[in-house]
Amino acid sequence: GAGVSQSPRYKVAKRGQDVALRCDPISGHVSLFWYQQALGQGPEFLTYFQNEAQLDKSGLPSDRFFAERPEGSVSTLKIQRTQQEDSAVYLCASSFTGTGGTDTQYFGPGTRLTVL
């Protein structure tokens, strides 16, 4: 596709379940970001990949959060033992260059996670 896609678009999990959120960036884009957007808030940085290398994971809120991009394209954000405070929209963005912090980011539609 032409844009960034994310799946699933909606996910409902029971507290304690593990979830996996997928991001398909624009083909050829080097940089990939994950953000968490709580209701009524701006997106908050979670982690950054340059190709397959995870260069910054300082925004991951706990060790229950794990992200990977093994082949430098598709990325998966995994949340283990979900908690209610994990309920949010998870956004993925990609950019063409390896300096994603200074480049235009193209965002996916997000995955809305609700933890019951």
Next chain:
Amino acid sequence: AQSVTQPDIHITVSEGASLELRCNYSYGATPYLFWYVQSPGQGLQLLLKYFSGDTLVQGIKGFEAEFKRSQSSFNLRKPSVHWSDAAEYFCAVGNTGNQFYFGTGTSLTVIP
């Protein structure tokens, strides 16, 4: 540390009126500044960005923003607002270290 402040949580303007959304940033070096728009059910879309050079930058949909270093501001403006401009607007700052920070957003309502 970088940060972005958007002082106005919500703004209401009449269609055809001018608009200014405020953004203040905190960053030691020259910032890379962005404005994104998020419409209901839509992903975030870049309106414009500033890296260097001319401090008045033009973006899509008739928006412009002015970088003022002395005020640490990057306010977004539009001369005449259209009903379709109703959305959430986010100011953001990035750096070469690939860190990226959004403000909390300003929600714009347009009255017919």
